[in-house]
Amino acid sequence: MLLEQLSNAFGPSGHEDEVRRLLARALRDRVDDLQVDALGNLIAFKRGTGPEPRLKVMVDAHTDEVGLMITRIEKDGTLGFRALGGIDDRLLMAKRVIVGRDRLPGVILAPPIHLTKPEQRKQVIKREQLVIDIGATSREQAKEMVGIGDYAVFATRFDLLTDDGWRVVKGKAFDDRAGCAAATALAEESYAVDLYLSFSAQEEVGLRGAGVAAFRIQPDLAFALEGTICDDAPKKKDVSPTTEMGKGPAITLMDRTFIADRRLVRLLMDTPQAQSLPYQFKQPGVGGTDAGAIHRSRTGVPSVTVAVPCRYIHAPVGLLSLQDFDNLVALMKATLHALPEKWSTL
Structure with a gap:
């Protein structure tokens, strides 16, 4: 499983080489071009099958870990x-x-x-x-x-905790190796849009790589895929969790670094309803993602973040549900297929 390999890999900010090699190996037969820029971003290009001019869609996931x-x-x-x-x-x-x-x-x-x-x-x-x-x-x-x-x-190793229901796994660096594995899975299919998969460096120390990648790609719109905060453990007070495990991928409406483009949020909401896929919203205002750097590139890029809920994020060990992960991949594939027809009407 690619997620297991990525979770076990050694890849702190500024030293993402091992992660980048694993991703390049997984992608080389699925994409039309692979490039590594001077900052260490891996950019994979998959040419669209639709008529020109095609939408340029950037899907970002960062390779570094705390x-x-x-x-x-x-x-x-x-x-x-x-x-x-x-x-x-x-x-x-x-x-x-x-x-x-x-x-x-x-x-x-x-x-x-x-x-x-x-x-x-x-x-x-x-x-x-x-x-x-x-x-x-x-x-x-x-x-x-x-x-x-x-x-x-x-020094945490990936392991499967439950193989039914939510299919919970434990490991390190699910922020953002979960996003990296999900983005790689998108290359399994072809789309009418031109797809740029950006595996960006140094997110954890200031969203550095994604801004450089976006400047190079010049996308029409962008999705940031993440492993995000999940604090659904029992609490003394009756308060809403940031996200919940098992409730599907989490759509970010706003965090400390950006406000999501409402058209992309609407598209993400309509797609799972049509596909019977679960989704949830992340409580606004918490954390930051590469969308914060991407949306300010050049003259601006409509952006949104979609994430797998991860318990104990930025800790020595975390948990996530493979069911949530699979639903994120399914949601993103359906959204990319829907984009050419839907984007101009939103």
């Missing part, structure tokens, strides 16, 4: 680091990580409970105070194993 960068090597051989992307300090202690070019195993330090005072146990240890232990006993030994600027990611 991770860590090694910034110092201590005298005792442990490694100081900084976060790449939004990681909660509370989630770091005692987590297994993979470090550097040689993919070394490591563990983020955690003080034993026996040596901490009760009041200390109530405090979050900030990441600046944490280090990664790779088993080295000196700075000299550690320098032979890793270097300043090397990367680290969480």
Whole structure:
């Protein structure tokens, strides 16, 4: 399964090479052209079957995951680091990580409970105070194993938890390897529109790659495919979750970086009704996606984000429903087929 390979891959912001290679291998026989730009975006082009002029449709998914960068090597051989992307300090202690070019195993330090005072146990240890232990006993030994600027990611492996109903899987980096796998699946079919699949770099550190890709492609409209926040666990207060697992792909109406084009939202709403596909809306105002960079490219690009709900996003391990994933792919395929006829009437 491509999603499993992508989830297990090593690909923090700025070092997405392994993810890009997997995607290129999966796409090479399905598209007409593959290019990698100077920033590390992989752009796949699938020529449309309709008469010219054809709509140029960009479907974006980012390849990078939240991770860590090694910034110092201590005298005792442990490694100081900084976060790449939004990681909660509370989630770091005692987590297994993979470090550097040689993919070394490591563990983020955690003080034993026996040596901490009760009041200390109530405090979050900030990441600046944490280090990664790779088993080295000196700075000299550690320098032979890793270097300043090397990367680290969480050491989580993909696994199937339930094989019926929602078909729940666990893994890391579903934001946005779920979007990458879904975008790749779109290339299985041909469409009347010209399709540009953009697998963009460095989203987690500022939506950097997608804006560059959009400037190059000059699309008429764009879809950003994501793995998004799902906080449907039981709560003390009766409040609506951001999204819910098992309720289908989530359409973003607005987040911190953009307001979705209402015509595309309407098209996404009409298509699942015609296809009997479930969908939901993400609670507005939360997070940001590559659509925030794409919609401002050149003279503006009508854009919308559609996502798979993922529990425990930006954490060492996340969960998603393969049923939701399959419904996202089905929704996007149906929407792309409907575009030539529907777009001019919206």
